[in-house]
Amino acid sequence: MFRSIIVGVALFGSLAASAADKTYQVTGPVLEVSPTKIVVQKGSEKWQLARDASTKVSAEPKVGDKVTVMYSMTATNIEVKPAGTSAKAKK
Secondary structure (H helix, E strand, O other): OHHHHHHHHHHHHHHHHHHHHOOOEEEEEEEEOOOOEEEEOOOOOOEEEEEEOOOOOOOOOOOOOOOEEOOOOOOOOOOOOOOOOOOHHHH
8 A cells, every 4th residue: 555655646646747848839920029028910810928047048039039938827816716615505
């Protein structure tokens, strides 16, 4: 039983790490670029992505350049509202 718990914890840890490492991409022409953001046109949508000094770039993008931006999603704040009580619980 103890071995099962260790395997379960190790598996959960690697799944959590995999989720945190998941990356996505958006490709399109650059509409706007600054040291803190890049705006890319994807179809009819404008995608604004934050960037900073740690963002790796092969060359500094300019408006009109076609780029592929790799990004990940990380929660910065989570607000929890408890689930409402059911009608049965109130009776």
